[in-house]
Amino acid sequence: MTMAKAWHLMQRPKGLPTHDDVALKEVALPELTDGMIHVRNRWLSVDPYMRARMDESESYFESFQLDRPMDGGAVGEVVASKADGFAPGDMVLHFAGWRDEAIIPAQGVHKLPELGVEPFHFLANLGLTGGTAYFGLMDVASAKEGDVVFVSAAAGAVGSAVVQLAKAKGMTVIGSAGGPEKCEFVRSLNADACVDYKAGPVLNSLKSALKEVGTKGIDVYFDNVGRDHLDAAFAVAKQEARFAECGMIDGYNHEDPYAYRYIMYIIGKRLRLKGFIFTDYQERMGEFYAAMAPLIQSGQVKSRETVMDGLDQAFDAFLGLFSGANTGKMLVRL
């Protein structure tokens, strides 16, 4: 019997997860039967939305089960196959992350298309990260050339893709990030201004940023954070501004709900807020690859990763998302 190692959720976290909530345990792999492939993971994705899956949820993400392996996006190499169209050596995108090896049904596994880019991009700007940025900005927020775009967590994976996409499409971009170094990084992506949310109240800094770029308000808010960022966006939104609600990472780990001071502006400013999830757009991946791959190849959308090595590090990599340890996409290399 082949054994693998997999991260298990052992109890549901209260607020910020800790090592007590998880365990890296051995699991027995099933038989390699017809239609299955054996994959050795090379890259694991850790993403903020996984925090929501650790809760008992009534809604969209399937909750992780207790004392069972967690899952998530991963890129791996096929080491054995009993499925048509898959052979040893193939690189594949699949959802059996948080572990080193897996035997899984070939259905739902994607062989990486040949786009002339490194495999890890399919966990980043050609995957959930870039896809979330692309569809959130262009579809959900209906962003267009000339718009003033505010994007929170702009040094993060999705945020940095949004900044670069928006600049490539001729928009004015204000990012937010925690601390001068991250803001430096955001500006290096050609953002027109950066709000350092650790330097003072977000709304004050955002107003200064608007002055700096010579405009009075925002047309688009790409929300990765919620709470004080979202409230500040209500405050400075222009008439008919559109909010792409991608994440509220700040909310995942706060037990106390946030008191919104400017939410009433939704009415008078005719704001539109829309929540979305990348997987809603699976059937439009062709459009996305066609738009994104050239921007990656031309360098207009650069990838930046924070890489941690080894399956042992996966949980710390995940925790790092909430302490701001990552710049760009957080990845685990096996």
Add this chain to the structure above:
Amino acid sequence: MTMAKAWHLMQRPKGLPTHDDVALKEVALPELTDGMIHVRNRWLSVDPYMRARMDESESYFESFQLDRPMDGGAVGEVVASKADGFAPGDMVLHFAGWRDEAIIPAQGVHKLPELGVEPFHFLANLGLTGGTAYFGLMDVASAKEGDVVFVSAAAGAVGSAVVQLAKAKGMTVIGSAGGPEKCEFVRSLNADACVDYKAGPVLNSLKSALKEVGTKGIDVYFDNVGRDHLDAAFAVAKQEARFAECGMIDGYNHEDPYAYRYIMYIIGKRLRLKGFIFTDYQERMGEFYAAMAPLIQSGQVKSRETVMDGLDQAFDAFLGLFSGANTGKMLVRL
């Protein structure tokens, strides 16, 4: 010189307005010159949005000026005219409310069309009230037959129009109102259930109402209230539910911002929130009259008014909006 009486805003209210904030004062009317008409008001509209105009606003509604007459919707009779197309005896819809008489430019004044209904309807279901209900429900919230619709302040002017419209269009409707009598009224409008928000937490009552009508969640929320109602709507929204953000009357008079516990559901449930204002739809009034007038004539959309008599009572009528003194549209008859 002809004198009139007009309500003036004397200071900006903190929270709930009081009589100290306003005064009923004499004003001199201007000369009746070319292009002007002299109107004697018969009906005045008082509406929750006027509270927002009492604040110093950066946004949409023009603020009332201090120590100046306030304005608002009114129906009056022309008593003298120097404008083409207007003659003494004409009934007109105009915006010089909060007073008994006015001399105003004929431009922007609407002669009431002959739809076989009483003049006050043009301040109610054929005016701002019904129009807000119609465009909010059908356009902003994209409501359709079979949808489950939750509407707050359902015994109020806009709310009761929403209830009846939605029922006429084949939707399931849950209203909310304060106290058993108002809920009785809401049910008399054919609402399938009514949440008495004074009887306990809105979310609990809403969940009971959903059980009562045999459904698990709402497709549409028509928001007149904000705060605990809005938060409860987040909690029970179905995937892809649409929120028409019409008003947050609860917010106008609370100094403390509300802490939203379920706002994160915007993301996972892919909710869409959109703020709107009736005046955005001026160019679609023809469509609205064509849809609404038959429903009024057939009795499918009934009008209910709370009428207070005399200009002296106008401010108390307005205050009544916030204490729940009205059932249906609050009007002042002169």
